[in-house]
Amino acid sequence: MGDREMLRQAKLSLGLLDFEDTVRTCRSYRRFKEDEPLGRGFLLALVDIARKVASAANRQPLRYAIVDEPSACAELLGGLRWAGALADWDGPAEGERPSAYLVIFCEGDPGKFTWCDCGIAAQTIALASVEAGAGLCMLASFDPRVVCDVVGEGAKGLTPLLVLALGVPAETCVLETAEPGANLNYWRGPDGVHHVPKRTLAEVLIKGKE
């Protein structure tokens, strides 16, 4: 049996196809249905799920802020940098902006494993969002002063790590296969579809001892 067939059968027999579909749908969305709010309960649920994930030495250094009030969302938007690879796009226009944000902070300065904790939490929130028909974009390029200003008192003594821009997606994002050496930049076609090249299994899997 070839590797390709073995892979297909394994996913099928282990019931992984649905989960793989969720991961495939779990893209970085940058345009949303701005007039469809997610609701406070949903945002609280995302944080409640995130607090249960793995954490190095179980230190749990992460803290979360919910930003969902329209004027606060507008202020936060001004401090974000969107899609560096889409040179002629300035970020979401009115009507397609995120309806809410979660900001992930850590206490004090980030420690050795803080970014790892942050990634685990962010991806868990992303998967939960997709499961509920929403979507997000993780943003690490932002002005920390703007972020801390918007969050206010609660941000004192904390370092902002990642901004999660959330909403009901209003764009289609598709994965593509990137052959070794190919350009890995994401791009948007004339039809508005966002394309994301991913390395092949053969390229990411290194050869170990036989």
Ligand SMILES: Cc1cc2nc3c(=O)[nH]c(=O)nc-3n(C[C@H](O)[C@H](O)[C@H](O)COP(=O)(O)O)c2cc1C
């Ligand atoms: C740690 C991290 C930081 C990111 N920061 C930004 C950002 O500042 N602005 C942005 O538009 N996208 C940002 N992204 C989204 C990436 O551009 C995106 O993950 C990448 O293009 C692949 O697309 P995909 O998430 O759909 O697979 C970030 C993603 C990660 C994981």
